[in-house]
Amino acid sequence: MKKALITGANKSIGFETARQLLQNNYYVYLGSRNLQNGQAAAEKLKAEGFTQVEPVQIDVSNPESVKAARVELGRKTNVLDALINNAGVLGAVPQNALDLDVDTMHEVFNTNLYGVIRVTQAFIDLLQKAEQPRIVMVTSLSASMVLNNDPTWKYYHHKAAVYQPSKAALNMYTIDLAYELRDTPFKVNAVDPGFVATDFNHHRGTGTAQEAGSRIAKYAMIGTDGPTGKFISEEQNPETGEIPW
Template sequence: MKKVFITGANKSIGYETARQLIQQGCYVYLGTRNLKNGQQSVEKLKSEGLRNVEPIQIDITDQASVDAARKEIGGKTEILDVLINNAGISGGMPQKPASVDLNVLYEVFNVNLYGAVRTTKAFIDLLKNSSQPRIVNVTSGMASMTLCGNPDFQYRDYVGGIYGPSKAALNMYTIALALELRDTAFKVNAIDPGFTATDFNNHRGSGSVEVAGKRILKYAMIGTDGPTGKFISEEINPETGIVAF
């Protein structure tokens, strides 16, 4: 049974991804900043007959919290097969680059980039014990410099100076980590779940959490012939999913 840790998994895309992974026979450690909310989400899953799940309190902006989560999971298993860095924040709107609020910029980077890096560093040893370790960094089409620089990009009017840059930095970290681990069994990819209707965007998205979860699950469970170090957006490229960074 594969062991999976998902950050920001008590609601929305993270929660749906957890549901689908449990349905596929995985055991999920459901990361949540607020433990009460995480416990409620776990009880909801268990009410559906999905019992291979437990909540793990983690605030990815706090090193002590990340270390505590690593210690807790490490006390339960010596192997982690999949890490999904899903937790993220948008920073609100508008995000005009010329007048960006540096405090908000730091707050968003602290979650979307530094938080993912903190968590990856903390759990990399457990992942190395897996025969097929996978790291999925949840990103966005708004993080692609190629797409955002294209006048025909459908979301170009929403390009801003906070959220996109934070995820673009996460994309670069994904490339660098995949390169470092290229001679191992690791697969490390940045996955865009698509413009999904959640409270993250006031439910303005056009996609469903079911589709978003399926996209993340696919690359969390890829085989040995799967890609690594790639930016995957099936919304943008339905054929192969692979999009230029």
């Protein structure tokens, strides 16, 4: 049975991704900053008939919490088949380039970029023991520099001078990581879940968490012929999924 760790999995997109993987016979570790919230999420899934799930307390913004989660998970398994770096924050809004708060930027980067690096480095040894390890970076369509510089793009006027740079930096880390792992069985991709109605955006999105979870789970389960080192948004490009960085 394949095993996956999902950060920020106690609600919304992370929770739906967990459900999708459980439906495909994965054992899922629900990463949650608050253990009680993680336990409640796991119990909800168990009530639906999914027994292969348990919570793991992990605050990706806290190095000690990440280390503790690695120790805890190491007691439960010696291999991970998939790591889904889903935990993320938006930061205070509005986010204007001329008057952004640097402390807010540090807070957002600490979760959206540094947290991903911490988690990836902490669990890479378990992933390396899998036959077909997969890493999914949950990013955002709004991080595409090419699209954001195109006045004809439908989201051209939607700018967030803290959140967008954090996800653009995450995208670059994805490229570098995929490059370093290019001669291994790893597949590493940045996946945009779409403009989804969640607490994250005050439910202003047009898509569903179920759709988003399906998109992320797809790239956590891709076969040996699947892509690596790509920026994927099936909302923007339904045909191939790949979009410009």
